[in-house]
Amino acid sequence: MASTQDRNRTLDERAAFLSEKAREVRSRLVDMIYKAKSGHPGGALSAADIVTALYFDILRVDPANPRWPDRDRFLLSKGHACPVLYTCLAMRGFFGLEHLDTLRQFESILQGHPIRKTPGIDMTTGSLGHGLSIGLGMALEGKLRGKRYHVYVMLGDGEINEGHVWEAAMAAAKFKADRLIAFVDRNRLQMDGCCDDIMPMGDVAAKFKAFGWKTFEIDGHDMKTILGTIEKARRVRGRPACIVANTVKGKGVSYMEDRFEWHGKCPNADELACAMKEIWGEDS
Amino acid sequence: MRPNALTPASIPTRRAFSERMAEYGAIDGDFVVFEADIGYSTFSHLFGDRFPERYFNMGIAEGNMVSAAAGMAADGRTVVASTYGVFITLRALESVRTFVCYPDLNVKFLSSHGGFTPAIDGVTHQATEDIANMTTLPNMKVLVPADTWAAKKLFDVALQTPGPVFVRLMRDPILDLYEAGDAFRMGGSHVLLEGSDVTIATYGDIVFEAIGAAGILAKEGIRAEVIDLYSVKPFDAETLLRSLDKTGALVVAENHQKRNGLGYELSNFCLKNKVVPFDNLGLEDTFAESGSYGKLLEKYGLSRDHIAAAAKRLLKRG
Numbered sequence: 001m002a003s004t005q006d007r008n009r010t011l012d013e014r015a016a017f018l019s020e021k022a023r024e025v026r027s028r029l030v031d032m033i034y035k036a037k038s039g040h041p042g043g044a045l046s047a048a049d050i051v052t053a054l055y056f057d058i059l060r061v062d063p064a065n066p067r068w069p070d071r072d073r074f075l076l077s078k079g080h081a082c083p084v085l086y087t088c089l090a091m092r093g094f095f096g097l098e099h100l101d102t103l104r105q106f107e108s109i110l111q112g113h114p115i116r117k118t119p120g121i122d123m124t125t126g127s128l129g130h131g132l133s134i135g136l137g138m139a140l141e142g143k144l145r146g147k148r149y150h151v152y153v154m155l156g157d158g159e160i161n162e163g164h165v166w167e168a169a170m171a172a173a174k175f176k177a178d179r180l181i182a183f184v185d186r187n188r189l190q191m192d193g194c195c196d197d198i199m200p201m202g203d204v205a206a207k208f209k210a211f212g213w214k215t216f217e218i219d220g221h222d223m224k225t226i227l228g229t230i231e232k233a234r235r236v237r238g239r240p241a242c243i244v245a246n247t248v249k250g251k252g253v254s255y256m257e258d259r260f261e262w263h264g265k266c267p268n269a270d271e272l273a274c275a276m277k278e279i280w281g282e283d284s
Numbered sequence: 285m286r287p288n289a290l291t292p293a294s295i296p297t298r299r300a301f302s303e304r305m306a307e308y309g310a311i312d313g314d315f316v317v318f319e320a321d322i323g324y325s326t327f328s329h330l331f332g333d334r335f336p337e338r339y340f341n342m343g344i345a346e347g348n349m350v351s352a353a354a355g356m357a358a359d360g361r362t363v364v365a366s367t368y369g370v371f372i373t374l375r376a377l378e379s380v381r382t383f384v385c386y387p388d389l390n391v392k393f394l395s396s397h398g399g400f401t402p403a404i405d406g407v408t409h410q411a412t413e414d415i416a417n418m419t420t421l422p423n424m425k426v427l428v429p430a431d432t433w434a435a436k437k438l439f440d441v442a443l444q445t446p447g448p449v450f451v452r453l454m455r456d457p458i459l460d461l462y463e464a465g466d467a468f469r470m471g472g473s474h475v476l477l478e479g480s481d482v483t484i485a486t487y488g489d490i491v492f493e494a495i496g497a498a499g500i501l502a503k504e505g506i507r508a509e510v511i512d513l514y515s516v517k518p519f520d521a522e523t524l525l526r527s528l529d530k531t532g533a534l535v536v537a538e539n540h541q542k543r544n545g546l547g548y549e550l551s552n553f554c555l556k557n558k559v560v561p562f563d564n565l566g567l568e569d570t571f572a573e574s575g576s577y578g579k580l581l582e583k584y585g586l587s588r589d590h591i592a593a594a595a596k597r598l599l600k601r602g
Contacts, residue, residue: 069360116358116387123358124387127378130351134383137355137363140340144316144361167348175340 014057015223022052022223024091026252027279028100029083034272036103038112042262044084046187046220046247047154051076053226054152055088063093066119072149073122073138077131078156078185079113080264085121086110094120129162131155132182136172139180139240150234153182158190161199166211172240173212180240181233182208185220187249189260208242220245252279285466287476287495287510293432293457298396300435301453302327305364305394308439309335315362315443317394318342320349320371326396326453328366346371350379350391357389362443366394368402369411369452373418384448385421392442398428398452399539400584401489406574411452412567416544418450419517425470426517428452430491433462434514445470452488456577459492473520475527479507482533482595485524485550487513490537493581496588497537501595508595516546524550525558533561533598537591542566561598565590 009017026048033039051074055061059072076085083103090097095109095118102108109118113126122138125131135153142149155165172180184204188195195201205215214236218225226245233241249263250256253275267275295303305317309331316338323329323341332339342349346367353363365372372380372395384391400410418426427442427449429435435453442449466474476491477498486494491512498508509527513519528534534554536547547564554560565585572580581587 073359123355124383127382130347130379130383133348133351133379134355134358136348137352137357138359140352141356141359141361144337164347164351167343167345168352171342171345171348171352174343 011224011227014227018053018056018223021056022049023279025052025084025087027276028087028091030253030267030272030275030279032083032087032100032103034267035101036105037266038104039083039266040080040264041083041253041267042189042249042256042260043078043081043156043185043187045251045253045256046249047078047081047185048084048251049221049223050154050183050185050226050245051084051088053223053230055092057227058230059152060149061092061120063120066094070147070149073135073151075123075125075131075135075151075153076114077125077153078128078159079126082114082126085114089120128156128159129164132165132168132172135180135182136168136175136177139172139177140175142179143177150179150181153180155182155184157184157186157188157195157201157204158198160184160201160204169208169211169213176238177240178237181230182240182242184242184244185247186244187247189249189258189263191260191263193260205242205244212239214239214241215244216241217244218246220247221251254278285462285474285476287461290459290461290492290495293460295432296454296457297429297431297435298453298455299327300432301394301429301439301451302330304436304439306330306334308443309338312443315364316340316356318349318353318363318365320344320346320367322367326366326394328394346376347379350376351383353391354379354383354387354389357384357391358387362390362392364392364394368397368409369395369414370397370409373411373414377417381421385423388423388447390446391448393450394453395450396453397455398488400572400580401454401456401539401577403577403580404574407571410572412539412541412572414452415516415538415540415546419549420544423447424517425449426452428488428514428516430488430512430514431460431462433460433464433466434468437468438514441468441470454489458489461491468514471515471518471520473515473523474512475509475523476512477508477510479509480530481507482535482599483509483511483524483527483531484535484537484591484595485511485513485546486537487516487546488539490539490586493586493588493591494537497591497595500588500592504601506595506599506601513546519546519549521553528554528558528560535563535565535591535594535598537565537586539586540566542568563594563598565594
């Protein structure tokens with residue numbers, strides 16, 4: 001049920017379909033931040049290709065039944081990037097696209113950071129460092145019930161400064177949570193500047209590996225690689241898997257790319273127009 | 285209830301709660317227990333020994349334990365998370381607030397070493413701000429059993445009440461008061477001694493000091509009504525008001541900081557609903573220290589003599 005993809009398509013066809021979807025996701029998420037006059041475009045754009053791949057290809061979810069017990073779970077632990085999640089959920093039909101215009105507004109279903117009440121959101125996240133623990137709890141629950149669903153958790157590379165993440169990393173290895181798959185959105189910027197200046201995390205994959213995880217390191221904007229690596233991660237048994245995705249913060253909007261200032265800044269009208277042009281191409 | 289014939293408790297409330305948890309594991313096959321490497325102290329191992337597949341030892345990492353419990357509870361499971369009160373209510377406070385209370389999930393907290401009941405362990409292990417932190421959280425309910433039977437019954441109440449419930453337990457056995465047949469409910473209380481001159485409201489270990497204080501006061505012709513407000517949040521406002529209608533004076537005594545404990549809650553309640561002469565006893569903006577429990581009760585103003593003196597001051601008979 002689930003994905004919008006026909007599994008008989010070739011990897012090339014799936015990747016091409018997802019790349020087009022990701023364009024729409026990017027344009028909608030920048031637009032919603034513009035309308036809200038508030039939000040976090042940089043980290044939403046860096047995660048956009050992976051989140052798009054999940055919602056339009058990988059995840060077994062049912063928009064008509066968001067709490068379907070056998071669904072795959074997705075936790076956006078770096079919850080400030082929620083415009084990308086809200087956009088994918090709306091485009092998949094969990095709620096109407098018109099809600100995207102209400103981001104962060106009074107009485108909106110789209111809160112500043114994700115909450116469990118919103119259709120399609122599996123759990124409240126966004127105070128950094130907790131998502132992997134929550135995902136571990138969900139993976140253990142799946143094991144206990146003998147379910148086959150996967151739990152995907154998207155972490156930020158700034159977020160992994162939190163010691164709490166590493167508590168979860170060691171526990172997930174202890175419990176052999178092999179249906180838990182973590183992504184680290186390695187865009188190398190955090191709120192105050194470059195990760196390497198603020199708090200260097202060194203070789204992130206090596207750190208997870210040392211904690212007992214199966215690790216992969218990929219280009220987080222290459223759809224074919226994203227799809228192929230997730231397939232491999234799903235086949236890992238006996239331990240959790242971590243995909244360190246090298247990404248560009250603000251990916252797709254040149255003036256935001258690699259600029260930490262765009263972590264939590266909203267574009268003005270001219271900047272929005274420029275962003276749309278770049279996302280859709282000069283000819284559109 | 286046998287407030288006039290107290291017997292020494294053979295086990296502490298932490299053990300009684302865990303014994304019932306292990307029994308209840310056979311009645312309810314669904315709930316699970318998370319522990320943070322002190323299962324032989326909280327006695328949660330009693331559950332783990334019988335139901336190893338439902339027992340998750342998360343190591344010395346309380347924040348992860350509570351957030352993982354929240355993740356499991358978000359998928360419909362009831363989880364009992366077990367460790368000492370200081371760690372649940374301080375180190376893991378954000379996990380409790382944002383991931384258990386905000387989504388209103390079925391996580392129950394077995395919180396041992398409440399107040400300075402771990403007296404000899406010193407301040408690092410004494411949870412003397414736990415009631416303040418837990419009662420402040422929306423959706424959280426707070427229970428404090430005084431003895432063995434209360435601890436067992438309140439396990440059932442916690443498990444059967446939807447949403448987060450915090451249960452404060454003690455390190456050492458004190459006395460037993462309740463009998464099989466005494467009933468407990470969320471929002472309930474027990475009037476242990478009836479009186480007409482002053483109401484002493486308390487919970488947990490200080491129940492026994494309050495009963496002692498009533499004995500001292502009785503010798504001087506003062507009839508104290510002692511209420512065990514074992515359900516600290518929500519508290520039994522109806523019983524309290526009925527008592528205050530009779531006595532017209534209130535002393536609240538608790539093994540906790542005075543600030544933002546039950547005393548603060550009830551003083552606020554009385555200002556709005558029934559203004560009576562009032563005093564509250566607890567830690568006066570101070571930490572306690574290592575030492576015997578009895579010595580700490582004396583030094584920090586919570587012994588029966590202190591409670592009786594406070595009552596007499598209120599009645600201007602001190």
